Amino acid sequence: MAVLVTGSTGVIGKQVIEHLGGSGAEVRALTRTPEKARFSGGVTAVKGDLSDVDAVRQAMIGVSTLFLLAPNVADELTQAVQTLSVAREAGVKGVVYLSVFKGAEYVDVPHFTGKHTVERMIEHLDLPVTVLRPAYFIQNDVRQKDPLLSHGVYGMPIGAKGISMVDVRDIGEAAARELLRRERGSNPLPGETYELVGPDVINAQTVVSIWAEALGRPVRYGGDDLDVLEQRLKSVAPAWLAYDMRLMMGRYQQDGAVASSADVERLATLLGRQPRSYRDFAVAMAAAWAKD
Template sequence: MSILVIGSTGTVGSLVVQGLAKQGAQVKAMVRRTGTLSLPAGVDGVVADLGDVNSLRLAMSGVRTLFLLNALAPDEVTQSLQALSVAREAGIQRIVYLSVIHADLYTDVPHFTGKHTVERMIESLDLPATILRPAYFMQNDAAIQSVIEGYGVFPMPIGAKGCAMVDVRDIADIAVAELLRRDRSAEPLPRLTLEVAGNEVFTGEAAAAVWAQALNREIRYGGDDVQAFEAQLTAQHVPAWMAYDLRLMMSRIQQLGQIPAAGATRTLEKILGRPLRTYQAFVAERVKAA
């Protein structure tokens, strides 16, 4: 029996595949077409699509444990609910689902509310699953490094409430630990929800200050204009529906922040057996590599 990773080509999913392979797990990585992913030795690629139920049934044949990560898509809810339903039909009783922090609070943000709907399915059907709820990815800021260095501006409009940013490598390591814990258990384990966030909360101003220190120059925060943020995404050929979704997300981050409950990070560090990575270390790593 194997572990199936859905979302294996993405930033988090590819790291999950690598982490499982290093631990000697039997892994199947789901891809949409052959040749799209260089897989670690011993990992089997399986071609399937979240919109194709028959291909999902074939992909889940012989699978004991499932990692479900669904990227932003207009039909994300349908895809995820179908994937979990097919998993139930296949008798899969060991699941790790990647959701998002405060999925229940960002009610006007489509991909947050979609993930909360999936969480509700897991809860109402009492599926034996770990729900991972990550906060803002540190790696989001890799995409804006050229703007930061070229214009002296931190352009992400995350506001003043603050985000407990988390490194995607920590997210993947926690996912691997939970997948192996469930996979190696003789019986299905109780449902668990984990907020996956960093130890330090960053505002827009604070994030800019970290880059300023690493670059040894002035970096200012670009401000809270989410309309300009949406327009910039559209100019970069991001689909209009996605640009608007991300604009709504930024508005909620400004209003509510992304801060985990007390004790959440201690739980994560216990799972990892080490401290969580810091934003300062991430930025220093990016600057050194540039």
């Protein structure tokens, strides 16, 4: 039997596949274009798209464990619910579902509410699922390279309340560990939930301090203007997605997304070490950018 990884060519999917490497598990990677996919040895590319139910049914044949990452699209909820239903019909014994930190609280943010609704399905049907709830990805801030280096500005309007940002490598490792635990179990295992969070509380003040130290130059915060954020995002993404991101940032500014020490320690137990810090990411990126 096999582990099927959805979202396999994206940032998180690649990390999951990398961390599954060398495990001995049969790994299949769902992708719309298997002919273009470049995976390491032992990973089989499988053609499919979560919006195509028949393709998902075909991809699920012979699969015992599923990593479900629904794409950030307008019908994300439909795709996720249908995929879980197909997996259930196919007899898949374990699932790892990528949800979101604070999904139950951010009720006005569409993709948060969608993921929380999927969690409700999992809970009400008592499905054998590990729910992973990642906070804002640290690596999203790779996109701050130009404003930081060209203008000395950190441009993401994260606000003053703080976010327990998480490293995508920790997400991939946590997912792989839970996939393998479920794959190796002789029977379906009870549900689990992990908040995937970093050890730091990153806000406007701490982020500019970290970057100033890492870059060895003054850095200022670009401000909390959500109109500017939305317009910038609309130049590279659909309007509905830009607005979704605006709503998310608005809630970060209003409420923050700070993890408890118990959340951090529970993730540390899963990983067998402390989660990676934002400071380490900034230092590594500054060094890499200096070589460009």
